[in-house]
Amino acid sequence: PQIIPGTDTNYTISVMNGTSHGLNHLLFDQYEFNASTSSIRFRLTFPNLTKVYNNYEMEGVIFGHNVSGEGVMRQEVIGNGIHVTDLRLEEVNNSLQIASLELTAVLDKYIFEFGGLNVVGITVQQLEKLMEEYDMAVFNGENEQVSKYIADSYKSSLNTNMAGLTTEQVIQWLKDHTKGDAHVGFIENFIARFSKAL
Known part of the structure; x- marks a missing residue:
């Protein structure tokens, strides 16, 4: 069961055949490169992540409204990603490392869309809107903590993977594993500039 404390929400949902x-x-x-601080800023986002379930079944109470039904369910997440506001690199024992992130x-x-759903007291569209607003409020409320966790995790993971690699080896690894992806060209250029500044 899906329970949201303090919202009179308790329902079950099963989904099948998701794409x-x-x-x-x-x-x-x-993207911005600050030459005076040797730092970069950029944003990476998925413009639209969509999950479609060809068959779902739902029953219970959501925000005080009885719901039941089955059909096709669609979930969309628009503009999800990270905005890197400060990324700085350093060399430690001849290995490239992230100094700050x-x-x-x-x-x-x-965006939520529930085909075939019956809702008591309000329309399906109104319920979908309530769910969208609630999930955004949760995201915004937890954003600072989640952002710090992501930054710490990325920094730790990348520094572990780059340990023992020189700047040139990191650039070569990027070239070997991105298959000419233009999106990572900025990383190669930044690392090259960083290396020259040392």
Whole structure:
């Protein structure tokens, strides 16, 4: 059961035959390089992540309204990703490492669509809107903590993977593993500039 304390919400939902869309479309923008601090800013987002379930079944209470039904369910997450506000590199024992990483998790909106759902007291569209607004409020309320966790995790993981690698080896690894992806060209250029500044 799905329970949201303090909202009179207690329902069960089962889903089958889900398909995902948008995972291969990653947008890179808002790139800036600050030469005086040797830091970069950029944003990486998925413009639209969509999950469609060809068959769902739901029953219970959501925000005080009895619900029941089955059909096709669609979930969309718009503009989900990270905004890196400060990324700085350093060399430690001839290995490239991340000295600092500050970022903010971003998300523009949620969209829910429930085909075949019966709702008591309000329309299906009104319920979908309530669910979208609630999920956005949860995201915004937890954003600072989640953003710090993501930054710390990325920094730790990347530093572990780059340990023992020189700047040139990191650049070569990027070239070997991105298959000419233009989105990572900015990383190669930044690392090259960083290396020259040392």
